[in-house]
Amino acid sequence: MDKLRIRGGRTLKGEIAISGAKNAALPLLAACLLTEETLTLRNLPHLADIVTMSNLLAQHGVGVVVNGKGTSYEGRDVHLDAANITNLTAHYDLVRKMRASVLVLGPLVARFGEAKVSLPGGCAIGPRPVDLHIKGLQAMGAEIDIEGGYILAKAPKGGLKGAEIVFPQVSVGATENLMMAAALADGETTLVNAAREPEIGDLARCLIAMGADIDGVGSDRLRIRGKKTLHGATHAILPDRIEAGTYAMAAAITGGDLELLGARLDDLRAMAKILAGAGVTFTETERGLRVARTGDLIGVDAMTEPFPGFPTDLQAQMMALMCVAKGASMITETIFENRFMHVPELARMGANITVHGASALVRGVPKLTGAPVMATDLRASVSLVLAGLAAEGETVVNRIYHLDRGYEHLEEKLIACGADMERLRDAS
Ligand SMILES: CC(=O)N[C@H]1[C@@H](OP(=O)(O)OP(=O)(O)OC[C@H]2O[C@@H](n3ccc(=O)[nH]c3=O)[C@H](O)[C@@H]2O)O[C@H](CO)[C@@H](O)[C@@H]1O
Numbered sequence: 246m247d248k249l250r251i252r253g254g255r256t257l258k259g260e261i262a263i264s265g266a267k268n269a270a271l272p273l274l275a276a277c278l279l280t281e282e283t284l285t286l287r288n289l290p291h292l293a294d295i296v297t298m299s300n301l302l303a304q305h306g307v308g309v310v311v312n313g314k315g316t317s318y319e320g321r322d323v324h325l326d327a328a329n330i331t332n333l334t335a336h337y338d339l340v341r342k343m344r345a346s347v348l349v350l351g352p353l354v355a356r357f358g359e360a361k362v363s364l365p366g367g368c369a370i371g372p373r374p375v376d377l378h379i380k381g382l383q384a385m386g387a388e389i390d391i392e393g394g395y396i397l398a399k400a401p402k403g404g405l406k407g408a409e410i411v412f413p414q415v416s417v418g419a420t421e422n423l424m425m426a427a428a429l430a431d432g433e434t435t436l437v438n439a440a441r442e443p444e445i446g447d448l449a450r451c452l453i454a455m456g457a458d459i460d461g462v463g464s465d466r467l468r469i470r471g472k473k474t475l476h477g478a479t480h481a482i483l484p485d486r487i488e489a490g491t492y493a494m495a496a497a498i499t500g501g502d503l504e505l506l507g508a509r510l511d512d513l514r515a516m517a518k519i520l521a522g523a524g525v526t527f528t529e530t531e532r533g534l535r536v537a538r539t540g541d542l543i544g545v546d547a548m549t550e551p552f553p554g555f556p557t558d559l560q561a562q563m564m565a566l567m568c569v570a571k572g573a574s575m576i577t578e579t580i581f582e583n584r585f586m587h588v589p590e591l592a593r594m595g596a597n598i599t600v601h602g603a604s605a606l607v608r609g610v611p612k613l614t615g616a617p618v619m620a621t622d623l624r625a626s627v628s629l630v631l632a633g634l635a636a637e638g639e640t641v642v643n644r645i646y647h648l649d650r651g652y653e654h655l656e657e658k659l660i661a662c663g664a665d666m667e668r669l670r671d672a673s
């Protein structure tokens with residue numbers, strides 16, 4: 246398994262091109278199943294999860310053609326052709342690698358009337374059930390059985406029917422799955438208490454470009470009037486706000502100054518407001534967003550919430566930042582049950598963190614010390630990279646396959662801004 250070796254203490258200065266958003270690309274890839282015509286997605290990030298989803302679609306019979314430089318930051322295009330779907334089963338061996346695989350469920354049932362999709366199973370950060378996805382499809386008339394770890398879904402004779410679906414809690418994936426299913430259902434569907442993440446809006450705009458009839462985009466109430474068919478389209482994937490937020494914190498933790506090309510402040514306002522209180526400055530530029538920290542880093546509190554609140558996907562990164570702030574910070578995780586696995590690893594580097602249930606009290610220390618640490622999940626791994634950038638001495642982050650799921654060219658982007666780091670490739 247590859248590792249990352251980081252020698253800390255360097256101030257990051259320069260510019261970083263933000264890639265297409267992983268959490269937009271994954272549902273957008275699944276949306277190709279809704280039409281027999283070609284769906285082209287631009288600015289496709291080069292990530293392990295994108296490869297996994299592409300392989301899943303290919304085993305359904307989708308033609309997947311990627312062009313553009315695979316190793317450059319320039320956007321890559323992918324052309325998706327779902328004219329000849331030969332298999333309606335999403336197998337466990339692929340679904341277990343990436344929970345977002347469940348996003349093929351809605352499109353397959355909506356277009357083909359049935360699907361057999363493996364239950365994703367648990368995940369490092371929590372049990373992450375898919376009951377809201379299932380209940381929504383049942384509300385649209387689907388018959389659902391769970392057998393042998395698989396979801397067996399069957400639409401009624403005339404296809405899925407429009408319905409009013411009220412989410413008891415906000416779910417990004419359930420909103421996406423059911424919005425896609427509703428696009429081909431017979432009648433009108435209303436999604437109440439829908440997720441409002443920018444990636445939902447990006448998916449809605451792509452579906453509208455494919456001929457879907459959707460109102461309420463950006464709100465927590467989406468109304469979708471189903472169509473008989475959707476057509477092909479070309480859609481550019483929006484920039485990755487979580488990647489941008491991560492590099493913003495890299496600037497903050499090293500006392501640096503980075504211009505994040507393509508980043509959108511509107512997608513990061515909750516984070517920017519909290520970090521402004523910590524002494525970090527955000528300036529919108531023609532090319533994106535400039536983030537700098539020149540004075541002291543002050544401890545501030547953060548609580549994760551559904552968009553437009555502070556994103557749970559930036560919680561681990563925020564914790565690393567607060568480890569070297571002046572004063573204390575209370576960080577509360579309200580979305581997932583087990584998203585503090587970076588705490589013991591940060592403690593190995595000298596961090597002073599006490600966990601009380603869903604909250605962690607971080608007492609800032611003058612400095613962190615480099616150490617060998619273990620990545621446990623995608624965002625925990627990048628929080629250890631941030632800590633390593635600020636730490637005195639050498640940090641080696643193990644199991645960085647977690648990182649490769651969601652960060653395109655991470656080390657190249659940071660090295661170009663002055664980081665002293667290298668990837669140690671596992672020869673075996
Ligand atoms: C590929 C992708 O876009 N992943 C994002 C998506 O994950 P994902 O779509 O899985 O997250 P959800 O918004 O669905 O989950 C939010 C909470 O609801 C729970 N829940 C969800 C569905 C369900 O049927 N039942 C249920 O109880 C989950 O366990 C979790 O506790 O949104 C999360 C919350 O913003 C982000 O952290 C992930 O990066």
Ligand SMILES: C=C(OP(=O)(O)O)C(=O)O
Nearest residue numbers: 268344345558623624651
């Ligand atoms: C939790 C995340 O992704 P996923 O839902 O794909 O696990 C993430 O992007 O932080």
